[in-house]
Structures are given as C-alpha cells and as structure tokens.
Amino acid sequence: MPINVFIIIRKSQGSRVVVSARSFADLTPQASFDIKRCDLHRLDEGPSVQTVLTREDGLRYYRTMQTVRRMELKADQLYKQKIIRGFCHLYDGQEACAVGIEAGINPTDHLITAYRVHGYTYTRGVSVKEILAELTGRKGGIAKGKGGSMHMYAKNFYGGNGIVGAQVPLGAGVALACQYQAKNEVCVTLYGDGAANQGQIFEAFNMAALWKLPCIFICENNKYGMGTSVERASASTDYYKRGDYIPGLRVDGMDVLSVREATRFAADYCRYGKGPILMELQTYRYHGHSMSDPGVSYRTRDEIQEVRGKSDPITMLKDRMISNNMASLEEIKDIDAEIRKEIEEAAQFATSDPEPPLEDLCNHIFFNDTPFEVRGTSPWVKLKSIS
Amino acid sequence: MHNSLDPRQRTQSNMAYLRSILRSGKNAVPAVLRREFHRTLQAAMQVTVRDAIKEAMDEELERDERVFLLGEEVALFEGAYKVTRGLWKKYGDKRIIDTPIAEIGFTGIAVGAAMAGLRPVVEYMSFNFSMQSVDHIINSAAKTYYMSGGLQPVSIVFRGPNGAAPGVAAQHAQCFAAWYGHVPGLKVVSPWSAEDAKGLLKSAIRDDNPVVFLENEIMYGVPFEMSEESQSKDFLIPIGKAKIERKGNHVTLVSHSHVVSRCMDAAAVLAKDGIECEVINLRTIRPMDMEAIETSVLKTKHLITVEGGWPQFGVGGEILARIMEGPGFGYLNAPAVRVTGVDIPMPYAKLLEENTLPQIKDIVFSVKKMLNV
Numbered sequence: 001m002p003i004n005v006f007i008i009i010r011k012s013q014g015s016r017v018v019v020s021a022r023s024f025a026d027l028t029p030q031a032s033f034d035i036k037r038c039d040l041h042r043l044d045e046g047p048s049v050q051t052v053l054t055r056e057d058g059l060r061y062y063r064t065m066q067t068v069r070r071m072e073l074k075a076d077q078l079y080k081q082k083i084i085r086g087f088c089h090l091y092d093g094q095e096a097c098a099v100g101i102e103a104g105i106n107p108t109d110h111l112i113t114a115y116r117v118h119g120y121t122y123t124r125g126v127s128v129k130e131i132l133a134e135l136t137g138r139k140g141g142i143a144k145g146k147g148g149s150m151h152m153y154a155k156n157f158y159g160g161n162g163i164v165g166a167q168v169p170l171g172a173g174v175a176l177a178c179q180y181q182a183k184n185e186v187c188v189t190l191y192g193d194g195a196a197n198q199g200q201i202f203e204a205f206n207m208a209a210l211w212k213l214p215c216i217f218i219c220e221n222n223k224y225g226m227g228t229s230v231e232r233a234s235a236s237t238d239y240y241k242r243g244d245y246i247p248g249l250r251v252d253g254m255d256v257l258s259v260r261e262a263t264r265f266a267a268d269y270c271r272y273g274k275g276p277i278l279m280e281l282q283t284y285r286y287h288g289h290s291m292s293d294p295g296v297s298y299r300t301r302d303e304i305q306e307v308r309g310k311s312d313p314i315t316m317l318k319d320r321m322i323s324n325n326m327a328s329l330e331e332i333k334d335i336d337a338e339i340r341k342e343i344e345e346a347a348q349f350a351t352s353d354p355e356p357p358l359e360d361l362c363n364h365i366f367f368n369d370t371p372f373e374v375r376g377t378s379p380w381v382k383l384k385s386i387s
Numbered sequence: 388m389h390n391s392l393d394p395r396q397r398t399q400s401n402m403a404y405l406r407s408i409l410r411s412g413k414n415a416v417p418a419v420l421r422r423e424f425h426r427t428l429q430a431a432m433q434v435t436v437r438d439a440i441k442e443a444m445d446e447e448l449e450r451d452e453r454v455f456l457l458g459e460e461v462a463l464f465e466g467a468y469k470v471t472r473g474l475w476k477k478y479g480d481k482r483i484i485d486t487p488i489a490e491i492g493f494t495g496i497a498v499g500a501a502m503a504g505l506r507p508v509v510e511y512m513s514f515n516f517s518m519q520s521v522d523h524i525i526n527s528a529a530k531t532y533y534m535s536g537g538l539q540p541v542s543i544v545f546r547g548p549n550g551a552a553p554g555v556a557a558q559h560a561q562c563f564a565a566w567y568g569h570v571p572g573l574k575v576v577s578p579w580s581a582e583d584a585k586g587l588l589k590s591a592i593r594d595d596n597p598v599v600f601l602e603n604e605i606m607y608g609v610p611f612e613m614s615e616e617s618q619s620k621d622f623l624i625p626i627g628k629a630k631i632e633r634k635g636n637h638v639t640l641v642s643h644s645h646v647v648s649r650c651m652d653a654a655a656v657l658a659k660d661g662i663e664c665e666v667i668n669l670r671t672i673r674p675m676d677m678e679a680i681e682t683s684v685l686k687t688k689h690l691i692t693v694e695g696g697w698p699q700f701g702v703g704g705e706i707l708a709r710i711m712e713g714p715g716f717g718y719l720n721a722p723a724v725r726v727t728g729v730d731i732p733m734p735y736a737k738l739l740e741e742n743t744l745p746q747i748k749d750i751v752f753s754v755k756k757m758l759n760v
Contacts, residue, residue, distance in 0.1 A: 144536030151534040169492050173499020203492025364533045367540035368595040379712035
C-alpha cells in the first residue's frame, strides 16, 4: 500500500510549499525484461533473450547515459561558441553502446575506440570536467590540453585514436598483452561501419584468431561512415559476419540491456581462451559525423526524427523503468537536475581554467628520460623538454 | 665441458662446440682456450654484428619477462638473415612470435601490447616493408606520450636491415634514416660495429620510448673485436652519443651505418698522402650528437658528411643546416659538403649499383677537393 509522506519545503522567498513524496518502499527492486534475439554467425547459441535489471543498475545506466547525452550537447554548444576548436565528433544517440558495454565488462578489462570517444572516456572513469576541459584545451583537461577531442586516455583505456582503423590492431595488441600476462582480462576493440573496410582490421582479425587473443571486436554500425551510407561503402553490410572465421553476433545497439547481455556473453567467450569474437551494434548518431557536418545532406531529417521518437536509448530505458514501477518520475527529474548541474559546473571549469602554460610546450616527448633541449622556431630559440 | 665424459667423448664434444663457434664467425682460438659452455668475461674477441644483435636480444629477453620479439620468420626459420637464430628454441612461442605477412597489422598489435605494458621488439625483414607500418610507428607510437599529456608511454623497438644491400634493387634498398629522423617522439639509432649494435640495442630495449633501430645487411657478417667490457650483460651504449672512430686533424668525416667502413678505408688511403681524417660514427640519428661534430670541426675546420641515403632532405642536409646555424660555421675554412647516395632509385646491375653509393674513391676525391690538394 503506498505510503504518502508529506515533506515541507521552504522556498527562497520564505513561502512554504507542501509536497507529497512517495517513499521508495513501493518501487519494484528488479524486473525481468525481454530483449531482442541476436543474429548469430558461427555460433550455436547467443546471449539470453531475457535479462534481469535491478533498480539500482537501471538508475545507474540512466544516469550515465543521460550524463553522456548532456555532456555531448554541451560540447555542441561550446563548439558553436568557438570555445571548442578543430574536430569534435559527438556521440549522442549511441549512449546505450558505451554504457551497455561497460556494464558487461569489468573495470580491469581494457577498451580502445576511435575518435567518437567522449562517451567511452566517461564510462571508463574520466570526469565530465576533465573531458570538457580537454575539449576546450585547458590544463585541467585529462591530457593537459595537449590531446584534444580525439586523444583522451585513462587506466585500461587507450583512447581516442584519430586514424580510422588503427585502433583495431592496437586493441588486438592489448589483448595479446592480456593473454601474455595471463590475468583473465579481455580487450574491447571498437570500430565503426566506415572503418570496417580497412585492410588492417582483417590483418588484426587473422592474428587474433590465429593466436586466440581475448579480443572482443565491436563494430558500432551507425549506418553512416561520415557522409557515406553503409550501402555505398560496403559490398557486405553484415558487419557481424565479416570476421569470417571469427564468430559474430548482431545486437540492437539502442537497447542498453541488449548491449549488456551481448557484451557479457562475448566477454565470457573470450575470457576463457576461446579466442576473439565480433559484435555488431546497430545504433544511430543524431549529430552529423562531426561538428563540421550538419548531417542532413546524406540523410533526411525525418529519419533522424524517427529514431529519436521511436528508438532513443535513454527514453527507452526510462519508459521501461517507469512502466515497471522501478523508478518514479520525480526521481528521474531529480537525476536530470543533478546532471544538468554537474554539466554546468564542468562547463564553467572548462571555460575558465587557463590554457596549459607555454613552459609545457615541449614536455612529454619522452617518458622517463633526462631533460633535453628542443629547437624552437628559429635557431636562437632553445626550448626545454622534461618527461 | 663435462669432466665426466671419457676422453674420446670429450674431444667430440669439444669439436662440435668448436664447429658451432666457427660457424657463428667467432675466432676459434679463445674458444678452444675456454673450458666451459657458459660465456664468462673474456679477453677481447671477434664477434659479428649479427651475433652482437642476437646477444643483445638474448640478454634482454632473459633480463625482463616483458620483452618479446615478433616479426616474419623470426622463430622457426631463425630469422630471414639468421639474426634470431636459437632464440625461439631457448624462449619458445610465447616470447618469440612468427607473424603472418601483415606489417601494418602486426606493428599495430605490437604498439598496442606496448601500451598495455609489454616491451615488444618488432623485426622488419627490411625497413622497406616498414612503410606499410609507418602510420603506427608515427601516429600510434611516436606521438602518443605527448598527445596524452604524459599518460601513455610506449616502450617499443622497431628493428631490421635498412639501406643498401648487394643486388636487391630499388624496392629493397632505400635508407629510412632521414624519414624516421624527422619525427619528434622517436629515437632513431644506426649502429655500425658489433659493439655499437649490442650496446645500442640493449639501450633501445631498456628505453621506455619508441626506438627505430636501423641495422644493415652488409654489416651482419662483419666481425669486430669486442672488448671485455662490452661482453658484459650490462654493457650499454647511451643513445644520442657519437663515437670518434679515428682521430685526425685535417678534415671531419661524419657518417653512420655501413658507410663508416668506407670512411675508415678512405681515411687509410688519405693517410698515405699525409691527410689525417677524423671519422665520426654518429651511432644515433635522433637525437643527434651535434656537440661531437662541432668539437671536431673546431679542430679540423673542414666537414664532410657521408651517407648512403638520398641527398634531398637527408641526414647530411640536417647536419649542415645545424652547423650553419651554430658555432661550427665560424670555424669552417671551407663550406661543408655532403657525400651521399645518387639521387635515383637503386639499380640492379653491379656496375650501376656500385656507382649509386659513395665509394672510397668518391670520399677521397671530396676530401682532396675540399682541401684543395
């Protein structure tokens, strides 16, 4: 039976408002959800079609996805104000991928991706503050302002890579290190539908399969490689099959629970020596390829609107939780308000923190090395580099 | 040697051991004088560059669990040029890895492994094949520590034969010293002698940064005397310091890799005419030891750089520019010049090939022209 608790709130002008808040005792602690069956390649069984979501996990996924969403929209704003420069590839629409993957692996596992990286930087443990400050090129950024949008790193997180496809052999190499050091860890190696045609990816597939590297290759198929749709770029758009001898599965990338289940399945497969596995996440980006691309010359606004209306990952999770009585609208609103505040504060920091000092210009060339001289722009300008 | 063997067995065992020593190019006499399989500190002995490189890798593999080798034919085949002979038998599949023919793939894998804390040594059958991997060497390895603001170091060595080799023609004979030397974030090493090769490779493997190690096929089989000190397992040569191979007062010859041999030969020829050359073996292309060059130029007042690579935007060009910009210019009695390979792809026919690289007579001619004799 619902228990109504009356809360008295004193507002700033001194008036009092009485609000009724439900206690959390009547909300469902967990529920079971049906998720889409995955298409399978060279696999007899796939991930389970049912999954249990706890209230705690659900709220956490919601909060994380919403934070990434708001962070990316803030980056959009800052870019339009010219406070962020250069490249800025936004992730809004794809949040379920980053959050679902992180939910399916351990913090001690490893992850590497390409340039659409802000979401993963957050899920791998870097604060919004440090991400935004890196975008604005300030010394408080995660890479001290020296990397920018595409070059963010953290423990067990290898960026952030600007050369399309390069991150895939790198990820296979991290998986090699996992195997070499025998710590039962896996490496999640992400790439997009555009990168899927890179030769070096097939070289990486071959070696990963040959040596049974614990590598989860994940293709985030958001239907467009920059301005080129998948049909115009790939002879085969069944990306989950393109690992050929590597087993694959195709997953609904807009459903965080599907992504989580599939990732758990893949991690189990890899972790105990069966070799690499490939996952295709079908997802969608609302923004264009980057901030220089309005994103409507190669697709219709109707298409974007339709995805927003029917398949938005955050809305889907919220609706699920509310309709199953796992969260209240007020709670969600509170979370949203907290996130908004966090993003605002981070943006404040990112716009007010100073740029890295000029003394830092030549530092971090070599690790663990004695300081040395670096030639400046003319022979009379001698700069110093410290590790 | 086992004292428990009967005299005939002991002789057979000694002979087998002797044969293996001779095959590896080492001088037989000190080998016979030794009585044990394990190498202890010796008086100076002859070691080929190939064996010196292998010894360096063997010692570093033994010293640090995280070091491993990968490349084409490095394990079972014992190396396309036999540089890694015996290593796979000793260390096994985990540490000596044969790769498919997939340069960009295995270079990326090696750099990823380095990012995750291992210390790979990547072998290119020829640095000409490294062109396929150049994106990873530069964008994934060299720049990463800087781009990450110091968060992500990359400890890796890229090694293999570079530059000219007899009869291999255009696609297999390019020198990449200038290309890699151009890039901040890389260290580029170019050894000449066996001592260079061993000490510098050990330093390269122990260095926490990406190092490009340019060997040369012509030098692999050449024996050098290695001092007692250089046979120690902790013998290191610092990266970034040149060596004066021959002292002289009249002209400074600066060179690297196999061309140092030609400079030494040219110096011997010139000595007969009373011209004493100071021959500097650069040992490291980046960071380059300008101090050694300037100190020498202060003395000799004449500078000639000698290299096998192409002239445009080459190692010699860089040295001359720095001399112009630095104190060295004031000491010169004549404009510094470069002796280089001819600005053409390497031809096959022997006569043409010989005339594409700087010969002893070319170096002698250049010195005499500069000194006006």
